[in-house]
Amino acid sequence: xxxxxxxxxxxxxxxxxxxxxxxxxxxxxxxxxxxxxxxxxxxxxxxxxxxxxxxxxxxxxxxxxxxxxxxxxxxxxxxxxxxxxxxxxxxxxxxxxxxxxxxxxxxxxxxxxxxxxxxxxxxxxxxxxxxxxxxxxxxxxxxxxxxxxxxxxxxxxxxxxxxxxxxxxxx
Numbered sequence: 001x002x003x004x005x006x007x008x009x010x011x012x013x014x015x016x017x018x019x020x021x022x023x024x025x026x027x028x029x030x031x032x033x034x035x036x037x038x039x040x041x042x043x044x045x046x047x048x049x050x051x052x053x054x055x056x057x058x059x060x061x062x063x064x065x066x067x068x069x070x071x072x073x074x075x076x077x078x079x080x081x082x083x084x085x086x087x088x089x090x091x092x093x094x095x096x097x098x099x100x101x102x103x104x105x106x107x108x109x110x111x112x113x114x115x116x117x118x119x120x121x122x123x124x125x126x127x128x129x130x131x132x133x134x135x136x137x138x139x140x141x142x143x144x145x146x147x148x149x150x151x152x153x154x155x156x157x158x159x160x161x162x163x164x165x166x167x168x169x170x171x
Contacts, residue, residue, distance in 0.1 A: 023106040025063065026051045031150050033109050036164070041098065041113040042087045042132070043151035048105070064100050088156040089128045090119035113153060128156050133170040135163035 028051055031039040049056040086093055098111045115122060133155045142149050154160050155170055162169055 021106070023104060025059075025101075025104040027105045027107055030107060030109055030113055031148060032152070033112055036154060037152045038154075039113055039150045040088045040153040040156050041094070041101075041110070042156070044110065044113050045087070045101070047148070047150065048101075063104065064097070086128075088114045088153060090115045090122055115153070115157075127158060129158050132156075133160075135166055135168060135170055137166040137168060138163060
């Protein structure tokens with residue numbers, strides 16, 4: 001056997017590898033950006049909570065609210081989660097929530113999951129459903145084909161009463 005020859009260096013300079021900034025929460029991508037089936041912000045928060053194996057309210061209260069540091073009349077930002085009309089709508093609370101989530105997840109398009117970009121064109125009151133609406137046929141189809149289950153932003157708009165794909169009333 002022949003001995004290996006090693007190269008001799010006069011000095012060895014070690015520099016740390018550049019570090020990417022890590023997101024505090026999983027950086028899950030929002031669904032269907034740029035389409036009529038774009039995901040709603042409440043849906044995104046639910047999927048984000050599921051990926052962390054916590055309830056959405058816990059995620060909102062323990063992590064998101066700590067960064068919002070704002071009071072909105074008598075509510076903190078985490079208390080708005082159950083109010084679809086506020087979370088997916090056009091108001092300042094919605095905008096603040098999107099901004100906090102962008103910082104936590106490093107997902108830059110989260111402001112598109114609500115209607116804040118249309119706030120100058122749309123009314124701020126009675127625009128959104130107060131409670132969640134859904135198409136059972138969409139859910140069943142997505143489950144059957146192993147697609148991600150989510151709530152499109154369109155379902156949260158009060159005037160949308162029928163699923164545009166299945167032509168059945170939203171529940």
